[in-house]
Amino acid sequence: MANGFCTRGLLLFLIYIDPFKSTASYSSSDATNLHAMLFNQSSYNKNVIPNDTLRIKVRYNLQYVNSLDIKTQTLSTTGIFTVEWYDDRLKWSRGYENIPHIYVPEDQVWLPDLFVLNSIHESGNSLGADRPVMISKSGKLVWNPIAMLSTSCFTIVVLFPFDSQYCKIELATIPIQSYGMFLDFLPQPVNLAIYKKQGDWEVEEHLHFESWLELEEGWIPQLMFGLFLKRRFPxxxxxxxxxxxxxxxxxxxxxxxxxxxxxxxxxxxxxxxxxxxxxxxxxxxxxxxxxxxxxxxxxxxxxxxxxxxxxxxxxxxxxxxxxxxxxxxxxxxxxxxxxxxxxxxxxxxxxxxxxxxxxxxxxxxxxxxxxxxxxxxxxxxxxxxxxxxxxxxxxxxxxxxxxxxxxxxxxxxxxxxxxxxxxxx
Structure with missing residues (x-):
């Protein structure tokens, strides 16, 4: 009788946890339905700013300092920007708890209009090249555009070839009238986790700070990523x-x-x-x-x-x-x-x-x-x-x-x- 009681208890336990197993597992059909609900069945418009007050947080993940041309005063770097913001229109809860996040092409959602202010090339509308955007169920969007930058850098060569240089990457956004758009830093604003030394220069120190630039169209918020570079092979x-x-x-x-x-x-x-x-x-x-x-x-x-x-x-x-x-x-x-x-x-x-x-x-x-x-x-x-x-x-x-x-x-x-x-x- 004791054995029968144990068998019935085990069957009841399996029946009890089975629904949770089904809801906790990922389903491609659920993901398809979730995409359809967010972008096809709703009134989502990627050309409309998500909120009246929007705070965009950014981190710069530096990978390479490719070169620093003293003659042209140009810094060439390779890295990845991590950009986060919230869009209340892209939240989900009931029925899709088993999907913590989804990925969509960057041209399918609203993106902040970021540009590098001290770039020596023509200002582009966005960074990266067709990088997917991760959307969490809380409405948080994470975008990781690749940034291969050529920026101006004022150099002081009095101590050449034993010199050190300070260069900045100035990230800004286009001001939008009647909206409060702010730029802020993510934790560890300059991340050197993927940084690798190459070329004649190496990163000795780094810093970050915020500033505002006044234009006729309004005030432009800026994020400054500063790099102290030291010559490697004098x-x-x-x-x-x-x-x-x-x-x-x-x-x-x-x-x-x-x-x-x-x-x-x-x-x-x-x-x-x-x-x-x-x-x-x-x-x-x-x-x-x-x-x-x-x-x-x-x-x-x-x-x-x-x-x-x-x-x-x-x-x-x-x-x-x-x-x-x-x-x-x-x-x-x-x-x-x-x-x-x-x-x-x-x-x-x-x-x-x-x-x-x-x-x-x-x-x-x-x-x-x-x-x-x-x-x-x-x-x-x-x-x-x-x-x-x-x-x-x-x-x-x-x-x-x-x-x-x-x-x-x-x-x-x-x-x-x-x-x-x-x-x-």
């Missing part, structure tokens, strides 16, 4: 741009170690200048150009080229002084300058050592030696002696000037340019 520019230029710049100093009488001096420095010009031409495509404040690297290139041209002038001056005939005496200011700077330890220094040696050999006192200096007639230096002295002096001046410009003036200019550059907010 070593590439170090090897192909900076390193060859630094080596070529160092070759300019070799000019001073060549003999003055050698005719190879002027030919050597001209060859170095041509090499610098060739390098600058070769690197022109890699250097940023369309910017208000130039890169420090461009300033270094300009200084290096300018100093090389200055060295050509120095070489011609020293060479002409060295080859000047003996009967032509150089201007007095040259002799006076040499006498004032004769204490410099320079290999080309010639400072009337004959009188000093004689005074020392005769055992005369310091006062007598000073008297000899003051009373003896000053013998003018020869042109070759002057050329050697000025070659040494100009080497010191050239080196000090180069170091002063590269390590003091240019860093100061870089700091001024960096903080004076108008950052986009």
């Amino acid at each position: 070593g590439h520019y170090i090897m192909i741009v900076m390193f060859p230029t630094i080596l070529t710049a160092l070759l300019t100093f070799v000019t001073f170690f060549l003999p003055i009488k050698s005719g190879a001096r002027i030919g050597y420095i001209l060859t170095v200048v041509l090499a610098l010009v060739f390098l600058l031409t070769l690197f022109a495509d890699a250097m940023p150009s369309s910017t208000e404040y130039p890169s420090v690297l461009v300033a270094v290139f300009s200084v290096t080229l300018g100093m090389a041209f200055l060295l050509i002038i120095i070489t011609i001056f020293v060479k002409s002084l060295y080859n000047k005939p003996k009967h032509i005496i150089s201007p007095n200011w040259m002799h006076a300058l040499v006498r004032k700077l004769r204490k410099l330890k320079c290999k080309a220094r010639k400072v009337n050592s004959l009188e000093q040696h004689r005074a020392i050999e005769d055992g005369r006192s310091t006062a007598v030696k000073d008297n000899v200096k003051n009373t003896s007639p000053l013998k003018p230096y020869s042109n070759k002696e002057l050329a050697e002295f000025f070659d040494c002096l100009l080497f010191v001046v050239y080196t000090v000037l180069y170091i002063l410009i590269l390590f003091i003036i240019i860093p100061i200019l870089a700091v001024v340019w960096y903080f004076k550059a108008p950052y986009e907010k």
Whole structure:
């Protein structure tokens, strides 16, 4: 009897849960009837805004930072926008509890008229390409349009190639008169769950904020998705741009170690200048150009080229002084300058050592030696002696000037340019 009681109880339990099993399972016929009820049998019109007050929530799911063109100041990205809103006309409850949501083509329902405000292409009417829209039974619609964007991005290249950039994606909607349409963020407005690194740039940080833009037609709500981008491979520019230029710049100093009488001096420095010009031409495509404040690297290139041209002038001056005939005496200011700077330890220094040696050999006192200096007639230096002295002096001046410009003036200019550059907010 106990076994019979258990059997009857089990049958009654199965009969009891069977209706729930049927209502909880998905049925294609029910889905077909639900589509017909929502779009064919009702008065639904996709050209009519769902509610008087509509709040559209958006999230940007970034997938790739394809490129950031410094010259054209254009950011190329690939991602997906997640857009949510509610439409009370697309709710269902009784009879279709077993269907939590359905999918319909995007051209079958009302869609918010979203566009990217800072896109460099013509403004389109919508994002994505025939992406389905998910409709939940509560009336919530979720749309995931694919966004392959090319947006304008103001770049600051003072620290190129060690620079970081801040770019924005400005999402807006067309204002609709007598309707309250608002844009808002979904939780985690910039989602990096599907983000993958590629190209020269990577996302370092991100931010988001809301704003309004006033037009003649009304106020446009905007959502700002900000990306802080960092250059991934500055070593590439170090090897192909900076390193060859630094080596070529160092070759300019070799000019001073060549003999003055050698005719190879002027030919050597001209060859170095041509090499610098060739390098600058070769690197022109890699250097940023369309910017208000130039890169420090461009300033270094300009200084290096300018100093090389200055060295050509120095070489011609020293060479002409060295080859000047003996009967032509150089201007007095040259002799006076040499006498004032004769204490410099320079290999080309010639400072009337004959009188000093004689005074020392005769055992005369310091006062007598000073008297000899003051009373003896000053013998003018020869042109070759002057050329050697000025070659040494100009080497010191050239080196000090180069170091002063590269390590003091240019860093100061870089700091001024960096903080004076108008950052986009």
